[in-house]
Amino acid sequence: MPDSQYVLELKGITKIFPGVKALNRVQFQLKPGEVHALMGENGAGKSTLLRILSGYFEADSGSITLDSLSLTDNRVQFLQNIGYVQEISALYAEMTVYDFLHFVADIRQLPPAEINLKIKETVALLQLNSVLLQKCETLSKGFKKRTELAAVLLAEPQILLLDEPTEGLDPNQKATIRQIIKKYAKRHIVLISTHTLEDVEAMANVVLLLHKGKLQYNGDLKTFTKDAPNNLLASFQKATAE
Numbered sequence: 001m002p003d004s005q006y007v008l009e010l011k012g013i014t015k016i017f018p019g020v021k022a023l024n025r026v027q028f029q030l031k032p033g034e035v036h037a038l039m040g041e042n043g044a045g046k047s048t049l050l051r052i053l054s055g056y057f058e059a060d061s062g063s064i065t066l067d068s069l070s071l072t073d074n075r076v077q078f079l080q081n082i083g084y085v086q087e088i089s090a091l092y093a094e095m096t097v098y099d100f101l102h103f104v105a106d107i108r109q110l111p112p113a114e115i116n117l118k119i120k121e122t123v124a125l126l127q128l129n130s131v132l133l134q135k136c137e138t139l140s141k142g143f144k145k146r147t148e149l150a151a152v153l154l155a156e157p158q159i160l161l162l163d164e165p166t167e168g169l170d171p172n173q174k175a176t177i178r179q180i181i182k183k184y185a186k187r188h189i190v191l192i193s194t195h196t197l198e199d200v201e202a203m204a205n206v207v208l209l210l211h212k213g214k215l216q217y218n219g220d221l222k223t224f225t226k227d228a229p230n231n232l233l234a235s236f237q238k239a240t241a242e
Contacts, residue, residue: 007031008159008189012062015048022048024213025062030159035185037204037221038193041240044210046193047087050161053191054084066158083157085148087164093137097128097147100136101154108155118154125180126150141168149177153184160184162192166199178202197232211240 008030015023023045030036040046051057053064055075064071064078071078092100098119105115123129126146131139139147145168152160165181166174182203184190191208194200200207200221207224209217216239217224228234 005031006067006158006189009065010062011064013049013052013059013064014061015045015052015057016060021213023052023059023210026210026213026215027062028208028215028218030189030191032188033186034190034205035182035203036189036191036206036208037200038191038208038210039195039200039236040210040216043212044240045213046210047163049210050084050163050191050193053159053161054082055079081158082161083152083155083159084161085145085152085163085165087167089141089144089148091136091139091144091147093135095136096133097123097136097139097143098132100147101151104151105154110155122150122153125153127176142170142173145169146173146177149180157188159189160191162190164194164196165192166194166196174199197236201232209236209239216240 011027013023013026014021026045026049038046038049048057052059055071066078066081069078092103095103101119101122102115105118110118123132126149128143128146128150131143136144136147145165149165162181166177169177178199181190181192192199192203204221207217207219207221208215209224224239225232225235227238
């Protein structure tokens, strides 16, 4: 099991695309024990930040470390600690759910003797038994999301990155996924990016608000909504107003 005292630290993360500074010296620390909600308008830099953390993009400047492990200096080893569920499906259409999970377990180098047990446990957790032998291309959007989350959780990554984790799920599925995420966050770092304010209210303890590439707010949810209790939308609108 992971050490619950580890820290993910970003310092001065900057990313520039032609004509736009997507991220401007973003820095913060994340620790296990809380669900961190990454919020912001479209174009604020949320997806860019997740893609940098997951290794898809490289930052133009700044540093990212997991304790003493640097993303720049120890890229492969660092990324072994990352689990990332994108908003857009990343499943292999022709594989069955079981085959896909087994494929991911092999890539993650889980001990062969443990793979079937891990798949069984994760399938039960995400309630995937009814579609286990179904091809991924035939799954509903909700089952696709749950299959992707199951694949990520197989290796129990220290850092879990989730982009719109409940999109496409029905109310019962949303409740289940939220409980799984909250439980996982007790001993792991969890960062969710979402436009769904209901998700933030139901899961998050900490808000990270990006506005035009800058970190506008980093703190607990209660403080973020202190000027408009029980109205997260009003607090979000105030924080992103020009």
